[in-house]
Amino acid sequence: MKNKNVRLLRRERGANAVLLGPMYLFTVIFLVGPFVYMIVLSFLSRAETWGVVNEFTLRNYLKIFEPTYLSTFWESIKLAFLVTALVILAGYPFGYFMAKLPAKWRGPVLMLVTIPFWTSSLMRLYGWIVIFRANGLLDKFLMALRLSGEPLKLLYTYPAVVVGMIYALLPFMILSVYSSVEKMDWTLVEAARDLGAGPVKAFFTVTLKCTMPGLMTGVILTFVPSMALFFIADILGGNKIALIGNVIQDQLMKVHDWPFAAALSVILMLMTTLMIFLYRKITGSKDVEGIV
Amino acid sequence: MKRKPVFSTVYLILGLLMMYLPIVIVMVYSFNQSKISSVWDGFSLKWYAELFKDRAFGSALVNSLILGGLSSLFAAVIGTMGAIGTARASLRGKGIMAYIATLPMLTPEIILGMIFLAYFSLIGLPFGMTTLVISHTAFSIPYVFMQVRARLAGLDPSFEEAARDLGAGRARSFFDITLPLILPGIVSGMLLSFAMSMDDVIVSVFVTGVKVNTLPVVIYTQLKTGVTPKVNALCTLMFFATLILVLLSALLGRIGNTKKSK
Amino acid sequence: MKRIVSICLVLAMALLLFAGCSDGEKEKTGGTLNLYTWAEMFDPDVLAGFEEETGIKINYTNFDYDETMLARLEAAEGGDYDLVIADDYIIETVIAEGLAQKLDKSKIENYGNINPIYQGQFYDPADEYTVPYGAGVQTIVYNPDKIQIDVKGYGDLWDAAFEKDLAIIANYRVIVGMAEKVLGYSYNTNDLDQIDEAGELLYKLAPNIRLIKDDNVQDDLVSGEVDAAVMYTSQVTMAKLADPSLKVVYPEEGIGFGIMGMFIPSKAPNADAALAFMDYILRPEVSKASFEYLGYYCTTKAADDLISDEYKEFLVLPSDFKAEDMEMIGNISAEAAEKQDAIWTRFKDLCE
Numbered sequence: 014m015k016n017k018n019v020r021l022l023r024r025e026r027g028a029n030a031v032l033l034g035p036m037y038l039f040t041v042i043f044l045v046g047p048f049v050y051m052i053v054l055s056f057l058s059r060a061e062t063w064g065v066v067n068e069f070t071l072r073n074y075l076k077i078f079e080p081t082y083l084s085t086f087w088e089s090i091k092l093a094f095l096v097t098a099l100v101i102l103a104g105y106p107f108g109y110f111m112a113k114l115p116a117k118w119r120g121p122v123l124m125l126v127t128i129p130f131w132t133s134s135l136m137r138l139y140g141w142i143v144i145f146r147a148n149g150l151l152d153k154f155l156m157a158l159r160l161s162g163e164p165l166k167l168l169y170t171y172p173a174v175v176v177g178m179i180y181a182l183l184p185f186m187i188l189s190v191y192s193s194v195e196k197m198d199w200t201l202v203e204a205a206r207d208l209g210a211g212p213v214k215a216f217f218t219v220t221l222k223c224t225m226p227g228l229m230t231g232v233i234l235t236f237v238p239s240m241a242l243f244f245i246a247d248i249l250g251g252n253k254i255a256l257i258g259n260v261i262q263d264q265l266m267k268v269h270d271w272p273f274a275a276a277l278s279v280i281l282m283l284m285t286t287l288m289i290f291l292y293r294k295i296t297g298s299k300d301v302e303g304i305v
Numbered sequence: 306m307k308r309k310p311v312f313s314t315v316y317l318i319l320g321l322l323m324m325y326l327p328i329v330i331v332m333v334y335s336f337n338q339s340k341i342s343s344v345w346d347g348f349s350l351k352w353y354a355e356l357f358k359d360r361a362f363g364s365a366l367v368n369s370l371i372l373g374g375l376s377s378l379f380a381a382v383i384g385t386m387g388a389i390g391t392a393r394a395s396l397r398g399k400g401i402m403a404y405i406a407t408l409p410m411l412t413p414e415i416i417l418g419m420i421f422l423a424y425f426s427l428i429g430l431p432f433g434m435t436t437l438v439i440s441h442t443a444f445s446i447p448y449v450f451m452q453v454r455a456r457l458a459g460l461d462p463s464f465e466e467a468a469r470d471l472g473a474g475r476a477r478s479f480f481d482i483t484l485p486l487i488l489p490g491i492v493s494g495m496l497l498s499f500a501m502s503m504d505d506v507i508v509s510v511f512v513t514g515v516k517v518n519t520l521p522v523v524i525y526t527q528l529k530t531g532v533t534p535k536v537n538a539l540c541t542l543m544f545f546a547t548l549i550l551v552l553l554s555a556l557l558g559r560i561g562n563t564k565k566s567k
Numbered sequence: 568m569k570r571i572v573s574i575c576l577v578l579a580m581a582l583l584l585f586a587g588c589s590d591g592e593k594e595k596t597g598g599t600l601n602l603y604t605w606a607e608m609f610d611p612d613v614l615a616g617f618e619e620e621t622g623i624k625i626n627y628t629n630f631d632y633d634e635t636m637l638a639r640l641e642a643a644e645g646g647d648y649d650l651v652i653a654d655d656y657i658i659e660t661v662i663a664e665g666l667a668q669k670l671d672k673s674k675i676e677n678y679g680n681i682n683p684i685y686q687g688q689f690y691d692p693a694d695e696y697t698v699p700y701g702a703g704v705q706t707i708v709y710n711p712d713k714i715q716i717d718v719k720g721y722g723d724l725w726d727a728a729f730e731k732d733l734a735i736i737a738n739y740r741v742i743v744g745m746a747e748k749v750l751g752y753s754y755n756t757n758d759l760d761q762i763d764e765a766g767e768l769l770y771k772l773a774p775n776i777r778l779i780k781d782d783n784v785q786d787d788l789v790s791g792e793v794d795a796a797v798m799y800t801s802q803v804t805m806a807k808l809a810d811p812s813l814k815v816v817y818p819e820e821g822i823g824f825g826i827m828g829m830f831i832p833s834k835a836p837n838a839d840a841a842l843a844f845m846d847y848i849l850r851p852e853v854s855k856a857s858f859e860y861l862g863y864y865c866t867t868k869a870a871d872d873l874i875s876d877e878y879k880e881f882l883v884l885p886s887d888f889k890a891e892d893m894e895m896i897g898n899i900s901a902e903a904a905e906k907q908d909a910i911w912t913r914f915k916d917l918c919e
Contacts, residue, residue, distance in 0.1 A: 340808075510639075528631065528632075529861075
């Protein structure tokens, strides 16, 4: 009897391993190579005007510590924290309420959330430009409400960039939270309430904990991308706010310093890895649910 | 006993309104006579006329739809299977593999484009739809993978066990129990993937071939002349096309449902 | 959930439908021309005219930056594309890497129509590889109602009259170069001390900067978002057409100049088609249509007289224009480029 169980278990594991096949294949064939190339590139020297020279150097990593680039990193991280926090504040309730809608409404609302993101992001940003423009929609609205007396000139400022980023990243948070809340076991909340917890306490002790995987997925999908979304900083911020993404773009396309750009990207990736690692340490869970 | 969820309904409606506001503005400006987009110069349909004259957009739209459809489909299959496998199989190195598979999402697109270009030319893959689909699948997999993983995490395994105990086969219990439970994750992952693909220009310009131009590429590469209001017209049309498709399928779904309930 | 599945199904069906349509594309007999450049470089009628006349089908695909084009061309080892249009400085690199082929000028009957002022430049000194297609200069454009001072050149931009009201081009070579010009240096100096000096000067410009942007700056100028802008020729054309009261200044310190060139990659599959296309574009009437659409300086001398009065002042160089006042922005050494980039990054930091 025991033997049979072990055999069954083994077959089971084998079948599950087969599921991994396509991902393993795709990763090994199409991803390992490019990423190894990127890491190698980050240790090479740049050629005089274009391309790279096969000489090992640490220059690219040391260059990151130059004050100019360090301050860019710092600015990017600050903005990323701000944007992520605001995206959670706006997106979590949205995803939560969406999941609690009657079943027949969930599908349509889910579609409504995604449709805007099937149109060009440039065009969506352009819509925001019209809103923020001097004497534009927002100015007219605020002046009609007598909240401000003169055009605010909000376009090409920091707040405009923040709004643009929230707008671009919100659906990631909404969809992640939605998919986590939707499958939640509500009896747990009821149990907490029966045990005398108020709605607020029940939310923080039970609901939030159960939806943590979705929330974390949303954070991972928001935090690092917000450092790389250079076109939003360019278009709504008038190019005055240099993010890591802008520096990488400039290094590749204008300065032609590929190795430095590669080194910056490696650092960005390490930062995310660090976030995942910290999450594991703090929660004590063996893997970040929803991620790796 | 049950309160009407007024606050949540208002929140959702306001949120959706904010999401659609910029798009409505773009639509209004697509009827602007002036080439300078900041000046309202009266109502005109001329940008629509120019759009239809310019066949660059038509074929690019077709290419983008094919690309988005194929890559989100591949990403859905690979990502879902990978997520389930990672959750259940005990294979060494699966964590590392899953990590590498999520890297494309954490890498700035421009670097991704460059390393794909270098790699594809190294292995001698001809540039065109194939390379586009591969690279778009690569940056789409993480979206599906993460959505499905979040969905699987904490999913009560006893459901599937119960089904197995009741005599359902492996495949049967998967399709009847697990799949419906993770389907929302797969769908939202696919929707995100499709959106990312339909909006990608940075990776695409690096890995596209001589015959394939995608829509975002046509839109974003007007650097020398400045973006013309033709693009506003295009976005408006695409938006309505999407909306019609969604309504149509919702309608179909309803017909299907009523048939079933009879 | 059923609904979502059916949505996906409908989408898939629509996809297949579209896929079916694209197969129906007719293949014409004269072969194909793989044209590689930015989008919107040609009036669709001009392209259609070429196809009709020659039976050659044009595959028009796009890149965003010159550098992307070079990377793709390297990957294709000079093959895949038949005709590329890109900026001068990158063409210098393309030629140096052996990725362009010499033109068989006997097949370009209209070669003589080119305006000689745009020939013999640094990227192709003997005119062996390229035919120019459009040129631009950087000029200062301002709204005289808002800016009361008399603007003569870049040096005036530091004036407090421009505070928080100036838009500049998002290209570090142009902007650091602006400061270099004010100091009397060359755009292309490799002297690090000179570049440092330019940097220090540039930092003082930060309080005046409202906007750094490459495309569609004319929108901001015309709508009053900014009162003055340093911008490219095509943008000046659009801005002036929308608001004729704007003033255009050719900076007294010297004029930064750029040319876009057509070249044929070294292993182009259909070089003959590319030569035929060059010849076609150089026809005066085709050039007229092209440059009026594009909004850059017309590089076809023979077309100058055809250009309509509406566009004349923007597309034809002023007659008192002296070639000595112009300087093209070429390639500089790696150290100089790095230094300029560090200055640029710091400068952007200071503009808040």
